[in-house]
Amino acid sequence: MKQNNSLDPTLLIRYLEAKEQLSPNERAEVIQWIQQSPENQQEWEQLKELWEKSGQASHITQVDEESDWYKVWQKMQTPTDPASVRKIPQSYRWVWQVAAAVALLITTIWGVQQFNSSKPTQSARYSYVAQDSLLLVNLPDGSQAYLNEGSELSYNEGFGSQTRTVQLVGEGYFEVVSNATIPFFVHADSTTVRVVGTSFNVKQDGQEIKVTVNSGKVAFSHHQDTLLLDPDEVGIYQPGLQLQELKNSDSNYLSWKTGTLRFDDTLFPQVVRDIARHYKVTVQIDNQALRDLQLTSTFQHQSLATVLEEIAIVLDINYTYQDKHITFFYN
Amino acid sequence: MRLTESTLSKIDEAILVGIQRGDEAVYKTLFTEYYPVLTTFALKYVSEIDTAKEVVQEVFIKLYRKRESLTIQQSLKAYLFKAVYRTCLNVIDQENRRSRHYQEATLHQSDTEYTDCLEEAEATQRIYRAIEQLPEQCQRIFTMNRFEGLSNQAIADQLNISKRTVETQISKALKLLRKALFLLTVYFLLGSNFF
Numbered sequence: 336m337k338q339n340n341s342l343d344p345t346l347l348i349r350y351l352e353a354k355e356q357l358s359p360n361e362r363a364e365v366i367q368w369i370q371q372s373p374e375n376q377q378e379w380e381q382l383k384e385l386w387e388k389s390g391q392a393s394h395i396t397q398v399d400e401e402s403d404w405y406k407v408w409q410k411m412q413t414p415t416d417p418a419s420v421r422k423i424p425q426s427y428r429w430v431w432q433v434a435a436a437v438a439l440l441i442t443t444i445w446g447v448q449q450f451n452s453s454k455p456t457q458s459a460r461y462s463y464v465a466q467d468s469l470l471l472v473n474l475p476d477g478s479q480a481y482l483n484e485g486s487e488l489s490y491n492e493g494f495g496s497q498t499r500t501v502q503l504v505g506e507g508y509f510e511v512v513s514n515a516t517i518p519f520f521v522h523a524d525s526t527t528v529r530v531v532g533t534s535f536n537v538k539q540d541g542q543e544i545k546v547t548v549n550s551g552k553v554a555f556s557h558h559q560d561t562l563l564l565d566p567d568e569v570g571i572y573q574p575g576l577q578l579q580e581l582k583n584s585d586s587n588y589l590s591w592k593t594g595t596l597r598f599d600d601t602l603f604p605q606v607v608r609d610i611a612r613h614y615k616v617t618v619q620i621d622n623q624a625l626r627d628l629q630l631t632s633t634f635q636h637q638s639l640a641t642v643l644e645e646i647a648i649v650l651d652i653n654y655t656y657q658d659k660h661i662t663f664f665y666n
Numbered sequence: 667m668r669l670t671e672s673t674l675s676k677i678d679e680a681i682l683v684g685i686q687r688g689d690e691a692v693y694k695t696l697f698t699e700y701y702p703v704l705t706t707f708a709l710k711y712v713s714e715i716d717t718a719k720e721v722v723q724e725v726f727i728k729l730y731r732k733r734e735s736l737t738i739q740q741s742l743k744a745y746l747f748k749a750v751y752r753t754c755l756n757v758i759d760q761e762n763r764r765s766r767h768y769q770e771a772t773l774h775q776s777d778t779e780y781t782d783c784l785e786e787a788e789a790t791q792r793i794y795r796a797i798e799q800l801p802e803q804c805q806r807i808f809t810m811n812r813f814e815g816l817s818n819q820a821i822a823d824q825l826n827i828s829k830r831t832v833e834t835q836i837s838k839a840l841k842l843l844r845k846a847l848f849l850l851t852v853y854f855l856l857g858s859n860f861f
Contacts, residue, residue: 345833348840352811352818381848382840385793386812389843392706392794393813394715400701404694407723411693411730459815492815497709497790516783520713529713559760 342368347379351386391496462489465505469592474501477512478519483538483591506538508592511551526572529554535564536588544572547588587613594636603628606646607663614639616656621664625652678742686733696742697726702794704750707787711754721757725749747784796846800839807832808839 342364349357350365357365369379463472465482472480472488476495480488486505494500499519511519513532521528523537523544533551537544546555548564555562555570555578562570562578571579587609590596596613598606604626607618616639620626628650634642643654643661654663684692701722708718725746729736738745800808810821811832818836822829
C-alpha cells in the first residue's frame with residue numbers, strides 16, 4: 336500500500352484541465368493512480384477541490400479594499416442629519432484644504448494602481464452564435480442552452496463560479512442545473528429571468544420577449560415588475576406594458592429544438608401558424624371554410640414537402656408552394 | 667450600544683469599543699479584513715459584482731451611523747454576515763416590489779443553506795489568500811489559468827515557455843495550496859474563532 340507508483344504530476348494537471356483530450360491509456364493511468372490507495376484518493380479529491388474552488392475566487396481580484404475603504408470612510412463622514420453639520424472655524428480652513436488635496440492625491444495614486452492592476456485580470460467574454468443551424472451550448476456549470484438559428488448567447492469568464500449570468504439575443508431553451516447558492520440569470524434586452532434550477536424557453540420576437548416554463552419555477556422581471564412563472568405558464572414582455580402572465584396554449588413552442596410538431600384536434604389557423612414558424616415560410620388560407628378544420632397528427636423531423644402532402648391527404652385539401660409561400664385551398 | 671450575550675470574545679469587545687467611538691483605524695481594519703469575503707458572500711444572492719460591493723459598503727456605512735444604538739449578539743462576524751444577507755434580500759425585494767407574487771419571489775434561506783453560503787464564501791477567501799502567498803512565477807501561471815481562463819497552451823505561448831513547464835508550475839501551485847489549506851486545517855479552525 337505504501338509503495339505508490341509515482342505519477343507524472345503534469346499528467347494529473349492535463350487530466351484536470353481537459354481529461355477528454357487524454358488518450359485512453361493516459362486516463363487509465365490517472366484513474367489507476369487514484370485508486371491505488373486511500374491516500375492517493377484523498378490527495379486527488381483535495382487537489383480537485385482546490386482546482387475548482389480557486390476558479391471561484393477570481394472575482395476577488397476585482398475587490399480593492401484599500402481604495403474602496405477611502406470611499407466608504409468619506410460617506411461615513413457625510414452627516415445624514417443637517418443639524419449635526421458643524422461650522423469649521425475660519426482659522427482651521429487651510430487644514431481641510433490641505434487634507435482634501437492630500438486625499439485627492441492618494442485617490443489618484445490608488446486609482447492608477449487599480450487601473451494598472453486590473454489590466455491583466457480583465458475577464459474574457461464568451462459568445463456563441465447559432466448561424467444557420469441549432470447550437471447546443473454546454474455551459475461551464477453543466478447547464479445547457481439550445482440556441483435557435485440566428486440567436487446569440489454570451490457570458491463572462493468566471494461563469495459558474497461566483498455567478499451564473501448569460502445574455503441572450505433571439506431564442507434559447509435552457510436546462511439549468513440546480514444550484515441553490517448561485518442563481519442563474521438570463522438577461523434578454525431589458526428583462527431578466529432568475530432561476531435556481533429548471534428548464535424554460537426565452538424568445539425575443541422583435542421587441543416582445545416571451546418566457547415559457549417547462550419545469551420548475553422562474554422569476555421573470557422587467558425593472559421593478561416581476562412575474563413568478565410555473566410550468567406551462569408564459570410571461571410576456573411588451574415595451575410600455577406591464578408583464579403579462581398567460582397559460583401556455585402553444586404546444587409547439589419547442590418545435591425549433593425538438594424537431595417535432597404535434598397537433599391534437601388543433602384548429603387549422605393554429606396549425607398553419609406553427610408550420611409557418613417552424614419552417615420559416617409564410618402561409619395563406621384561401622377559403623374561410625378551411626378555418627374550421629382540425630388536425631390530429633405528429634410530425635417528427637419531417638421535411639416541409641412531406642408535412643404538406645400529409646395534411647393535403649388527411650384534410651382533403653390542396654396547396655401550392657412557391658418562394659417560401661404556401662397557399663391552402665379547396666379543390 | 668448593547669451587548670446582549672457574554673459570549674463575545676475579548677477581541678470583539680475591544681473592537682466594539684472602537685466601533686462605538688467611531689475610531690477610524692478600527693473601522694478600516696474591519697473593512698479591509700471583511701470586505702472581500704463579504705462581497706463573495708453577497709454574490710451568492712445578487713448577480714453583479716458591483717451590486718455586491720455596494721451592499722457590503724452600505725452595511726459598513728450603516729454600522730458607523732448606527733454605532734451608538736447598535737445591538738450585537740453572538741459575534742461581530744455573525745453580525746456582519748447577517749447584515750449583508752438582509753441587505754441582499756432588500757435589494758432583491760426592491761427589484762420585486764411591484765410584483766404580484768411578492769411573497770413567493772422573495773428568497774429566504776434555511777439556516778443550513780445560509781451557513782453553507784457563509785462557509786463557502788470563507789473557503790473561497792482562504793483559497794484566494796493562499797494563492798496570494800504562492801511564489802511569483804507559480805502564482806502568475808496559476809492565476810492565468812484559473813482566473814483568466816487561459817489554456818495551458820495559451821499560457822505557454824504568451825510567456826514563451828514550454829507547455830510542460832506551465833503544467834509543472836500549476837502542479838506545484840496545487841501542492842503548495844494543499845499544504846497551506848488542507849494540512850493546516852486545525853490551525854484555520856482555531857484561527858477562525860478570533861473574528
